[in-house]
Amino acid sequence: MPNPAVVRAFLKPRHHRLAERVEQFATQSIATLEPQHDDAGARTQARQILGLLGDGGWCRHTIPEAFGGLATAPDLRACCLIREALAAASPLADSVFALQCLGSMPITLAGTDEQKQHTLPAVASGQRMAAFAMTELEAGSDVSGLQTRARRDGSDYLLEGGKAFITNAGVADYYVVFAVTDPAAGTRGLSCFVVDAETPGLRFVAPQILSEPHPLGEIAFEQCRLPADRRLGGEGEGFKIGMRTLDRLRSTVAAAACGMAQRALDEALVHVKQRQQFGEPLANFQLTQQKLARMATDLTAARLLTYRAAAEADGGAERVTLEAAMAKSFATEAAQRIVDDAVQLLGGRGVLRDSPVDRLYRAVRALRIYEGTTEIQHLVIARQVLASS
Ligand SMILES: Cc1cc2nc3c(=O)[nH]c(=O)nc-3n(C[C@H](O)[C@H](O)[C@H](O)COP(=O)(O)OP(=O)(O)OC[C@H]3O[C@@H](n4cnc5c(N)ncnc54)[C@H](O)[C@@H]3O)c2cc1C
Known part of the structure; x- marks a missing residue:
């Protein structure tokens, strides 16, 4: 679930209200959906999730007001908060929301009014899947x-x-x-x-x-x-449109990573307090505490980079290539380590297929690959650092 307190400096009051509402939606309407174990089930559930997102008005955050969205759209911090909450509840729901953003941003950035009218209102209402x-x-x-x-x-x-x-x-x-x-x-x-x-x-x-x-x-x-x-x-102009789209939305991939990492940390915290070995809870052991400290610190750093990049883009920066590359590479790599530590802390229970941390373990891996791999983000960062030195 989103933790707006950590990134307060980057958020507006409306974002705090949004974080509360989206957490409630994700907990009540998304986390309660049956996890799918095969491709056909995921395809059917993706359409069901799109209906829920559309009815809840969540896709409107990706679309400008004149085309069925919200006044401040595209509001990347809002998209980050939504992706955090959805990714913690269901990686599939996060993917459905993410693609409504990814498939509409090029139209928002480069479309004519006619092209926007043709597609964006139906993306906002969840009637068309992008x-x-x-x-x-x-x-x-x-x-x-x-x-x-x-x-x-x-x-x-x-x-x-x-x-x-x-x-x-x-x-x-x-x-x-x-x-x-x-x-x-x-x-x-x-x-x-x-x-x-x-x-x-x-x-x-x-x-x-x-x-x-x-x-x-x-x-x-x-x-x-x-x-x-x-x-x-x-x-x-296709390359420019594609890169501007990815530039803006990479911070939201980082946010999804934060959501998965937060869920993994939450699961681990519950477990280490209640699981007893050698006559005491796992939480009492210093090696457990070291893992928890590392997980919490990495997650906080990931959130700060994520919301910094989103806030820069919302503030009107033409390009946020460096900020977004730092956020995406750091947050997705950190989330992988955090989820892995959570699996380790749950022991054998952590690798049972129906365990939430096992599902996160399988889901988080792709985030380091899609929308530009970690290596490509590192090349982007190094190029900018070298150029400014
Ligand atoms: C779950 C998932 C969903 C996806 N969804 C979409 C989607 O909706 N739309 C879409 O268009 N694509 C999508 N993709 C594709 C994704 O963007 C690509 O997989 C990604 O860009 C990497 O390309 P590749 O798989 O061909 O790997 P390659 O480019 O072949 O890279 C393989 C490895 O080599 C490394 N490498 C490549 N070049 C360099 C270099 N110059 N220096 C150092 N290392 C390098 C990479 O970092 C990587 O580790 C998705 C992928 C996944 C896994």
């Missing part, structure tokens, strides 16, 4: 290696190629797709398109099965014809 399709089998960290082509054909584009590791593939209502319009221009030859899931020539290929159920998969474009007005921004 997806963000950048990664391909041969192009992950290196976006300049994208192969999916968008060839101009009169007033249309024809999309050819495929995407992999796409969250919500097969369940989304639309995809924000990055494709090459000028192969000679490197990343300046990428463009960005909004493609409705039912567009002829767009095919869901197959799911990619994760150890913690999460709707992931491959899609293909085969002579997929799109009117040119589905392009966001100008030709060649």
Whole structure:
């Protein structure tokens, strides 16, 4: 659950009220959902969760007021608080919310009013599920290696190629797709398109099965014809739109990591106070205390970096690349260590499949990979540190 006291300096009074409300929602409506153990179950539950998020008005925080959202949207600190609470309750719910942000931010940043009106109100109300399709089998960290082509054909584009590791593939209502319009221009030859899931020539290929159920998969474009007005921004602006989107939303991945870490710490605290070995509670042993101290300190540091990055972006900074890279890399790595320590403190009970910490252990791993791996964040940080020295 969010702990707004730790990051008070970065929050407004409205954020404190939001933290209380979202914690209540996550505890009552999300944590009570049955955890899913297979891909099909996760796909069905993802749609159910989207309905709950839409009815509760939570997706409105990602959308500007003129298009069905809230006045201050996009409010990244609000998105961070929501992701913290959802991730602590259900990693799947966090993913559903995260993709509503990721799939709408490019439209908010670069769409015309008509394009925004076409999609954003239905994202805000939870009626349309979003997806963000950048990664391909041969192009992950290196976006300049994208192969999916968008060839101009009169007033249309024809999309050819495929995407992999796409969250919500097969369940989304639309995809924000990055494709090459000028192969000679490197990343300046990428463009960005909004493609409705039912567009002829767009095919869901197959799911990619994760150890913690999460709707992931491959899609293909085969002579997929799109009117040119589905392009966001100008030709060649796709890379800029993608990077600005990721720049802003990386702090929310860090927030999800904080939520998972907080839940793991909470589970560990309950356990070490009640579990007796050698005639006393585990909490009395100094080696246990060392773990708890490290977990709590890492989590606090992660939160401070996270909300600093989100507050900078909310304050109008054009780019928060450095702050977001620090927050994402530190928080996701720290969360991995915290969850691992929690599993260790629970002993054998920590690796039982139905244990909350085992589920967190499986879920937290992907956060160090998606939206830019830790290594790529370190390269970004080092580049900026070297340039300013
Ligand atoms: C659960 C999950 C959900 C995802 N959802 C989406 C989504 O919705 N949309 C989407 O577009 N993508 C999504 N992805 C894809 C994700 O963004 C990529 O997996 C990620 O960018 C890494 O790419 P890759 O897997 O090809 O790894 P690679 O790029 O092949 O990297 C493999 C390893 O090499 C390292 N490496 C790469 N280059 C360097 C370098 N220059 N220096 C040092 N180390 C390097 C990486 O850090 C990594 O450790 C998702 C992935 C996962 C796991």
